[in-house]
Amino acid sequence: MPKSHINEASVKKLSELARIRLNDEEVRSLLPDIQKIVDYVGLLDEVDTSDLSPYAHMPEQSIHTLRDDVPETAISQKELLENAPDHIGSMIRVPQVLTNTPSS
Amino acid sequence: MHTQTARSLHNAFLKNELSAVAITTHFLKRIEKIDGEVGAYLTVFNERALKKAEQLDKKRQEGKTLGKLAAVPIALKDNIHVKGETTTCASKFLTNYKAPFDATVTRLLEQEDAILLGKTNLDEFAMGSSNENSALQKTCNPWHLDCVPGGSSGGSSAAVASGLCAISFGSDTGGSIRQPAALCGIVGLKPTYGRVSRYGLVAFGSSLDQIGPMAHSVEDIALVMEAIAKHDPKDATSLTRHTEEYLGSLALSLEGKKIGVPYDFLSNLGSEAKGNFETALENLKELGATLVPIDLNLLNYAVATYYIIATAEASTNLARFDGIRYGIRSKEAKTLQEVYEFSKHDGYGQEVKKRILLGTYVLASGYQDAYYRKATQVRVKIIDAYEKAFEACDIIATPTSPLPCFPMGAIQDPLQMYQQDTYTIGANLARLPAISVPSGFNPEGKPFGLQLTGARNEDALVVSCANAYEKKAPLTPNLPPRYAD
Numbered sequence: 001m002p003k004s005h006i007n008e009a010s011v012k013k014l015s016e017l018a019r020i021r022l023n024d025e026e027v028r029s030l031l032p033d034i035q036k037i038v039d040y041v042g043l044l045d046e047v048d049t050s051d052l053s054p055y056a057h058m059p060e061q062s063i064h065t066l067r068d069d070v071p072e073t074a075i076s077q078k079e080l081l082e083n084a085p086d087h088i089g090s091m092i093r094v095p096q097v098l099t100n101t102p103s104s
Numbered sequence: 105m106h107t108q109t110a111r112s113l114h115n116a117f118l119k120n121e122l123s124a125v126a127i128t129t130h131f132l133k134r135i136e137k138i139d140g141e142v143g144a145y146l147t148v149f150n151e152r153a154l155k156k157a158e159q160l161d162k163k164r165q166e167g168k169t170l171g172k173l174a175a176v177p178i179a180l181k182d183n184i185h186v187k188g189e190t191t192t193c194a195s196k197f198l199t200n201y202k203a204p205f206d207a208t209v210t211r212l213l214e215q216e217d218a219i220l221l222g223k224t225n226l227d228e229f230a231m232g233s234s235n236e237n238s239a240l241q242k243t244c245n246p247w248h249l250d251c252v253p254g255g256s257s258g259g260s261s262a263a264v265a266s267g268l269c270a271i272s273f274g275s276d277t278g279g280s281i282r283q284p285a286a287l288c289g290i291v292g293l294k295p296t297y298g299r300v301s302r303y304g305l306v307a308f309g310s311s312l313d314q315i316g317p318m319a320h321s322v323e324d325i326a327l328v329m330e331a332i333a334k335h336d337p338k339d340a341t342s343l344t345r346h347t348e349e350y351l352g353s354l355a356l357s358l359e360g361k362k363i364g365v366p367y368d369f370l371s372n373l374g375s376e377a378k379g380n381f382e383t384a385l386e387n388l389k390e391l392g393a394t395l396v397p398i399d400l401n402l403l404n405y406a407v408a409t410y411y412i413i414a415t416a417e418a419s420t421n422l423a424r425f426d427g428i429r430y431g432i433r434s435k436e437a438k439t440l441q442e443v444y445e446f447s448k449h450d451g452y453g454q455e456v457k458k459r460i461l462l463g464t465y466v467l468a469s470g471y472q473d474a475y476y477r478k479a480t481q482v483r484v485k486i487i488d489a490y491e492k493a494f495e496a497c498d499i500i501a502t503p504t505s506p507l508p509c510f511p512m513g514a515i516q517d518p519l520q521m522y523q524q525d526t527y528t529i530g531a532n533l534a535r536l537p538a539i540s541v542p543s544g545f546n547p548e549g550k551p552f553g554l555q556l557t558g559a560r561n562e563d564a565l566v567v568s569c570a571n572a573y574e575k576k577a578p579l580t581p582n583l584p585p586r587y588a589d
Contacts, residue, residue, distance in 0.1 A: 006465075010465075011461065014461045014464045014465055014468070015457075015461060017464050017468065018419060018423075018448075018460050018461060018464045019423075019426075019441075019444040019445050019448055020445060020448040020449055020452065020457055020460065020461070021442075021445035021446055021448070021449040022449065022457070026457075029454075030454070030457065030458055030461065033458055033518045034458060034461060034462060034465075036517075036518065036519060037411060037458075037462060037518060037519065037522075038462070038465065040408060040411075040519055041408040041411055041412050041466075041475065041479075042408075043405060043408045044405055044408050044409065044412075044475075044478050044479060044482050045478075046405075047402070047405055047478075047481075047482050047485065049478065049481040049482060049485065052481050052484060052485070066340065067337045067338075067340075075204045075205055079204045080204060080429075082202065082204070083200075083201055083202060083204065083429065083430035083431075084428070084429055084430060085427065085428075085430075085431070085432065085433035086433065092428060092429060094428060094440055094443060095437065095438060095439050095440055095442075095443060096439070096440075097440050
């Protein structure tokens with residue numbers, strides 16, 4: 001297991017990957033607990049798993065059954081849109097995604 | 105009425121001794137009177153519950169067939185959907201979210217004529233062992249108001265313990281039904297993974313999550329399991345095997361049963377919990393069971409394994425809360441990226457952020473093999489250790505929790521908090537049925553729980569063993585004196 005050193009920069013990086021904006025103070029307040037937990041879970045190094053296939057996950061299939069592919073009535077668009085923070089007509093509205101960049 | 109079991113309320117209703125409206129009104133009035141100090145409920149369905157009760161009284165009068173749970177007042181953890189009602193997960197992210205569909209459990213309960221009283225508090229997104237991570241409300245332990253009710257299904261355990269419903273539902277990812285049940289002096293069952301449909305439960309750790317019931321008596325757990333332990337095509341992990349008879353197996357004797365005890369694994373138990381556990385073992389012996397030492401030392405790695413797998417699964421499951429389709433959206437966000445980042449920043453509490461970051465870390469490229477894969481392999485070893493143990497015994501006995509209820513704010517260290525689940529996590533990793541049944545009090549009057557774990561699919565055996573134990577050593581008193589009348 002690679003030795004992991006978690007610092008403020010790595011917490012910041014994780015927050016970017018997880019799409020959670022954190023200010024510097026929030027990063028500092030989360031850091032000690034995250035360090036502690038990462039160190040703790042390193043405990044698993046003590047368990048010898050060399051006898052297991054690297055693909056050993058679960059002893060049996062987790063998915064027991066699949067449904068037949070039959071159309072059924074789903075939740076209406078109207079009901080789903082009621083939970084959307086912002087919508088126009090039948091569409092969810094979000095800020096502009098693409099910016100106008102001059103073509104070269 | 106709140107001192108009666110669900111089954112006796114149901115029977116009184118069937119025999120025309122009590123009306124559904126009288127039962128419902130009694131519980132709604134109690135909630136109004138008491139829940140201000142307990143804080144168990146986030147939402148109370150006053151109108152909905154009374155309407156259902158009126159329908160039931162009419163149905164009875166007309167001689168129509170009544171459901172298995174007719175007139176039983178039930179509360180649901182607020183991460184289980186009830187169509188048209190809010191599902192907040194005790195998070196600021198979802199305070200205005202209205203469920204567009206019923207969870208399968210909700211549908212089955214309504215089909216069996218239960219009366220849904222409301223939704224109960226929890227640690228935000230079911231992440232915690234004390235209910236202190238709820239972003240919306242504080243819940244007190246009905247036995248000691250300055251103490252936590254346990255978690256994450258702490259609102260559900262407090263509601264039953266203070267007589268604010270007859271049965272409640274929780275979800276259990278690492279002990280979230282059993283630990284609060286133990287801390288509140290009630291019974292809580294985590295069924296075999298897949299035994300109860302998870303459709304309509306907000307996902308936390310999908311390979312670990314399981315919905316289950318909490319009640320004052322084991323008999324009530326059996327009653328409700330008969331209604332909800334059903335295959336569901338809407339949950340691909342739902343078991344197809346036949347539902348066992350739960351009420352029918354209650355009379356089973358412990359005579360000749362082998363109870364496995366992982367003595368080595370339990371060697372760190374504190375003296376109070378140890379004394380309580382030893383008394384419980386004596387009771388099991390007096391019931392005719394034989395105690396067998398078993399080796400579950402691998403469970404010393406259960407908490408570490410769990411905090412890799414559960415956070416990894418949580419980080420993917422909670423990605424859906426993006427501020428686009430539901431939940432809050434930050435007003436400050438100017439770009440799409442900022443909608444995600446600011447909404448998650450504003451919506452999630454500290455513990456949820458911490459676990460998502462940890463899950464992101466253990467799944468990150470370069471670390472995934474070292475953490476996530478390693479944890480899934482240790483999980484396989486833990487499953488093997490249980491299977492070996494069950495070759496030598498029928499049921500495994502441990503304490504449910506290392507500590508009885510503790511004062512709010514007393515545990516600040518995250519690792520110490522996570523250790524509260526040290527005896528419960530194994531059943532989630534190995535997908536086994538496990539029940540917590542009250543096993544007496546410490547000198548301060550704080551309840552303890554005995555945990556009985558069975559092999560996969562042995563839910564009915566677990567319930568019947570707990571029933572034998574409960575009949576032999578019932579919790580006395582079984583309601584906190586403050587809420588007894």
